[in-house]
Amino acid sequence: MIALLRRDLRLAVRAGGGFGLGVAFFLILCSLVPFGVGPDSGALQPIAPGILWLGALLACLLSLDRIFALDHEDGSLDLLATSPLPLEGAVAIKALAHWITTGLPLIVAAPLFGILLHLPAGAIPSLLVSLLVGTPALSMLGAFGAAVTVGLRRGGLLLSLLVLPLYIPTLIFGTEMIRRGQQGGDAATPLLFLAGITAGVLAVIPFAAAAALRVNLR
DSSP, rough: OOOHHHHHHHHHTTTTOOOHHHHHHHEEEHHHHHHHOOOOHHHHTTTHHHHHHHHHHHHHTTTHHHHHHHHHHHHHHHHHSSSSSHHHHHHEEEEEEEHHIIIIHHHHHHHHHHHHHHHGGGGHHHHHHHHHHHHHHHHHHHHHHHHHHHTOOTTHHHHHHHHHHHHHHHHHHHHHHHHHHHTTOOOOHHHHHHHHHHHHHHHHHHHHHEEEHHHHOO
């Protein structure tokens, strides 16, 4: 499993969908929003939580199609399906590699992007915790969408249409957690919902994604 994780991390960096792509997209989005709505902090602060989580969501979406595509093209996916490692474990490892190369850099860079959108300093901890708890669910749900669409030509659009509705609960509670931190309210309730969603996704989706891969490999 460790060897598979290392291999996927190397492939993600070499394929150009590594540590910089999601952060660059996130930076562009957060830089353009003030030009669209104005630099006034009174206009930016109310929409900052939604913009930050929407940027993280779309940045994660950029590299989802590569989770299984390269393995499918070179035949490695067939070897994984017949290896001693359960296919569910391989799905989990690939989702983890996607989170390390995409979600983790976004979490590290998020405070800077929050400052660009005039997010109060008191809301930065809520931003970091919400992304830390919520982004693993984005990567795992993305792995499910990639498993369903693997082998399809130009499946990127179908992948987006499949995955985006599944992202909505995470988006709602992640945004609400930042908003409550921004207003000085209690962020425990959205945090619990966000953690519950992530725990449920991590428990169920590897089996669903593995089943989808077995169907596509027949």
